[in-house]
Amino acid sequence: MSEQEILLILGMFLVTFGVRYPVLALVGKLPLPEAVFRALRYVPPAVLAAIILPAMVVGERGEVALNLNNEYLLAGIVTFLVAWRSKNTLLTIIMGMAALVLLKNALP
Amino acid sequence: MATTTIPQGTPRAELLAGVRATLPLVVGAVPFGIIFGALAVANGLSPAAALGMSAFVFAGSSQFIASNMVAGSAPIPFIVLTTFVVNLRHSLYAATLAPYMRHLSQRWLIPLGFWLTDESFVVVVQRFQQTDSSPYKHYFFLGSALAMYSFWQLSTLVGIVAGQSIPNPQNWGLDFALIATFIAMLVPLLVAKPMLAAALVAGVAAVVLRDLPNLLGLLIAALLGLVAGVATERFIRTPLQEAMAVAKHNAAQEEVGR
Structure with missing residues (x-):
């Protein structure tokens, strides 16, 4: 490993640990207003959706691709349906990946 | 999701429940780790650096972006700054979990803070929000973290070793594994x-x-x-x-x- 690589990993470690641990250690000690506590309950759906939706609808050139040629959109819809109907995490992931591989490779 | 069953009373039961709740999500993270390992080496990182990044940074999407920036010869401070912004969402996770963890000592907070990921956050916050009075819910976090961390290291290693023999990993839709995982985590919420x-x-x-x-x-x-x-x-x-x-x-x- 080169000196450059060590510096890179050290820097990435410091900023990543720095956004995780201090907040975890300090926020619990602060008197958190009820409103903040209430708002934070929406972190899981909000962050997940903010990662998922762009990955599904934004095309390779950064455009919004709401069409049938967008495999990620179609596979994403299939994944949502399987998750909703089956409520089974493992099955959802496997079916979702299978849908994308099929759409990408098997279909013209 | 597996988190709906409430583990009964012991640290060991909590730990195992944490592992069990996280394993399905590991299935989605492993392909991502493999692509990271393969791509990191293809982008010019040494195998040791790719492993070191997974071991010490432990934040998939930022590792991915960083390895692409290395390929583009970006200066280190710029890559570190990008990592910071990409991982800022983790402070939202930490703020959400902190009120449930204020009784814990640094001995717990330091490693659990380091091990905070998207996947562990979603299963752990659900465990903390269950109203049973188990005093060992942090063991659930530990179990979840250990499952994510060990498989992340393993999959990185597989990607490094097998990287050259996977032709165009990005055409295999492995990158969609993470999105499918996140959808599986989102829908029950x-x-x-x-x-x-x-x-x-x-x-x-x-x-x-x-x-x-x-x-x-x-x-x-x-x-x-x-x-x-x-x-x-x-x-x-x-x-x-x-x-x-x-x-x-x-x-x-x-x-x-x-």
């Missing part, structure tokens, strides 16, 4: 209208704000989602739901007060 509103607003906002640098749009979109959730909650709230929410909140406060 959408049981109440405010949760649905938070997700819809955050998702649409993230698409609209996609051109902001370093996934900054993701963070702003998430914050807008929080606002939408709270606003919807105020708007639709009925007396029954109010009472249930207060009971849940009190139980949570009692939990963190111990």
Whole structure:
């Protein structure tokens, strides 16, 4: 490993640990207003959706691709349906990946 | 999801429940780790550096972006700054979990803080929000973290070793594994209208704000989602739901007060 690589990993470690641990250690000690506590309950759906939706609808050139040629959109819809109907995490992931591989490779 | 069963009473039961709740999500993270290992080496990182990044940074999407920036010969401070912004969402996770963990010593907070990931956050916050009075819920976190961490190291290693023999890993849709995992984590949360509103607003906002640098749009979109959730909650709230929410909140406060 080169000196450059060590510096890179050290820097990435410091900023990543720095956004995780201090907040975890300090926020619990602060008197958190009820409103903040209430708002934070929406972190899981909000962050997940903010990662998922762009990955599904934004095309390779950064455009919004709401069409049938967008495999990620179609596979994403299939994944949502399987998750909703089956409520089974493992099955959802496997079916979702299978849908994308099929759409990408098997279909013209 | 597996988190709906409440583990009974011992640290060991909590730890194993944490592992069990996380294993399905590991299935989605492993392909991502393999692509990272393969791509990192193809992008010019040494195998040791690729492994070191997984071991010490432990944040998939930022590792991915960093290895692509290495290939583009970006200066180190710029890669580190990008990593910071990409991982800022973890401070939202930490803030959400902190009230449930204020009784823990640094011996727990330091490693669990280091091991905080998207996947562990979602299963662990659900465990903390269950109203049973188990004093060992942090063991659930530990189990989840150990499952994610060990498989992340293993899959990175597999990617490094097998990397050269996987032709065009990105054409295999392995990158979709993570999105499918996140969808599987999101859908069970959408049981109440405010949760649905938070997700819809955050998702649409993230698409609209996609051109902001370093996934900054993701963070702003998430914050807008929080606002939408709270606003919807105020708007639709009925007396029954109010009472249930207060009971849940009190139980949570009692939990963190111990």
